[in-house]
Amino acid sequence: MSNLKNSQTYLKKVGIIGAGPAGLATAIALKQQGIEVHIYDRARAFRPIGAGLTLSPNGLRSLAAIAPDIARQLKLQGSQIKRFKVRTSKRGWPIITQRIFGDKYDQPFMAIRWFHLQEILRSQLPPDNFHLDHRLIAFEQNHQSVTLCFENNKAATVDLLIGADGIRSVVRKQLFGVENPTYSGWMTWRGVLKYQHRLLPPHQATVFANKGKIFLVMDNGDGYISWSLEMLSETSHRSQNAQEVKERVIQELAKWHPVVQKVIDLTDADIIVERPVGKPLILPKWGDNRVILVGDAAHYMGPHLGQGTNTTFEDVWELSACLSNYGDLGEALEYYEKSRIERTTIVQYRTLFSAAQMFNPFLSPKRFFNKSFAAVPEQAQIGQKAFSDWLYGYNLPF
Numbered sequence: 001m002s003n004l005k006n007s008q009t010y011l012k013k014v015g016i017i018g019a020g021p022a023g024l025a026t027a028i029a030l031k032q033q034g035i036e037v038h039i040y041d042r043a044r045a046f047r048p049i050g051a052g053l054t055l056s057p058n059g060l061r062s063l064a065a066i067a068p069d070i071a072r073q074l075k076l077q078g079s080q081i082k083r084f085k086v087r088t089s090k091r092g093w094p095i096i097t098q099r100i101f102g103d104k105y106d107q108p109f110m111a112i113r114w115f116h117l118q119e120i121l122r123s124q125l126p127p128d129n130f131h132l133d134h135r136l137i138a139f140e141q142n143h144q145s146v147t148l149c150f151e152n153n154k155a156a157t158v159d160l161l162i163g164a165d166g167i168r169s170v171v172r173k174q175l176f177g178v179e180n181p182t183y184s185g186w187m188t189w190r191g192v193l194k195y196q197h198r199l200l201p202p203h204q205a206t207v208f209a210n211k212g213k214i215f216l217v218m219d220n221g222d223g224y225i226s227w228s229l230e231m232l233s234e235t236s237h238r239s240q241n242a243q244e245v246k247e248r249v250i251q252e253l254a255k256w257h258p259v260v261q262k263v264i265d266l267t268d269a270d271i272i273v274e275r276p277v278g279k280p281l282i283l284p285k286w287g288d289n290r291v292i293l294v295g296d297a298a299h300y301m302g303p304h305l306g307q308g309t310n311t312t313f314e315d316v317w318e319l320s321a322c323l324s325n326y327g328d329l330g331e332a333l334e335y336y337e338k339s340r341i342e343r344t345t346i347v348q349y350r351t352l353f354s355a356a357q358m359f360n361p362f363l364s365p366k367r368f369f370n371k372s373f374a375a376v377p378e379q380a381q382i383g384q385k386a387f388s389d390w391l392y393g394y395n396l397p398f
């Protein structure tokens with residue numbers, strides 16, 4: 001059990017849009033406080049999609065505070081990453097080998113399949129908390145409640161609406177009129193498969209790198225590996241079908257090391273996820289009255305620092321702790337918004353720096369930010385070691 005008690009009486013029923021990591025973890029945390037939760041998702045069914053995901057000590061610490069059993073299950077099902085290796089793209093020569101000391105932060109670095117994470121979170125909630133095939137199209141709020149309108153002509157009334165509806169959030173659009181993130185110049189492809197090779201040993205993350213292209217392979221446990229290709233591309237052109245997606249990845253990695261080609265060759269075309277990467281969305285506000293955002297909807301940041309899901313779990317801990325500790329909804333949401341915007345803005349800027357570092361590992365944050373940006377938080381510009389300590393050592397408020 002976590003220490004999230006129900007100390008408030010102003011919330012009886014909460015509606016959550018989205019059954020991704022943000023929506024599921026929020027539902028678990030609020031349910032523990034005795035709040036009636038309803039999760040609405042546009043999906044018709046939960047399907048085994050997605051590739052691999054990294055969980056870092058700050059995200060795991062937040063999850064462990066929400067529900068220790070979830071963190072335990074993740075550690076059993078995923079793989080603890082203990083070594084990071086960078087190799088040349090063609091010959092596979094090792095350039096950098098780094099041991100990862102997760103213990104330093106009391107929680108490990110882990111890799112797990114996205115669908116496993118979703119299943120573990122979902123298993124904590126009874127089926128009657130879920131409403132699939134419910135695409136939110138609009139909401140209306142007054143001082144007492146929020147009414148949700150779905151594409152299937154159904155409606156629901158709740159005390160609080162939580163927008164956990166991801167990068168193209170409808171809740172965010174209605175709140176602030178903010179459009180989807182614009183294209184950043186990066187494309188990504190991800191896949192997962194059962195495969196073993198001596199260059200891809202258990203508990204290791206391996207990068208094959210060439211200017212402008214990064215191919216990352218992570219042990220996901222249980223004989224599975226996940227891979228991702230991140231690449232600069234002038235256009236965000238999407239392929240027409242699964243076979244075309246796979247052909248493109250094969251083409252982009254032609255002449256790379258045989259193990260890279262084997263990994264792609266053995267990946268089922270239907271499970272490769274092709275996505276353009278958006279520019280980080282930095283919002284000055286995350287909510288209004290009885291509506292609040294969490295996860296990608298609030299602070300989409302792109303994949304280069306591996307913090308999308310991890311900062312999402314931080315959001316969930318802070319939101320649920322604020323609701324548990326404050327006797328007034330307005331105060332609770334105000335504290336949450338202020339605290340989270342301050343931290344995630346720093347991580348969003350640092351994610352931009354991480355992308356730039358892929359071309360120049362010796363680039364310093366100060367040099368990068370001084371060149372291209374104004375008004376970057378000082379914390380986003382500190383040295384690598386101090387930044388890692390700040391990020392992974394995240395101290396849970398409350």
Ligand SMILES: Cc1cc2nc3c(=O)[nH]c(=O)nc-3n(C[C@H](O)[C@H](O)[C@H](O)COP(=O)(O)OP(=O)(O)OC[C@H]3O[C@@H](n4cnc5c(N)ncnc54)[C@H](O)[C@@H]3O)c2cc1C
Pocket residue numbers: 017018019020021022023040041042043049050051052053054114134135136137164165166167168169170190294295296297308309312
């Ligand atoms: C299918 C899928 C696969 C992914 N695979 C990976 C992966 O392999 N590796 C990785 O690092 N990251 C992956 N991600 C992204 C990662 O999970 C998120 O960036 C991050 O965890 C933030 O989670 P979130 O819950 O805020 O957003 P998301 O995970 O994007 O979840 C948003 C949810 O909201 C639902 N939704 C959106 N709009 C509406 C609407 N109008 N009405 C109702 N429901 C709506 C979506 O169906 C989705 O379930 C994936 C996301 C998705 C949706």
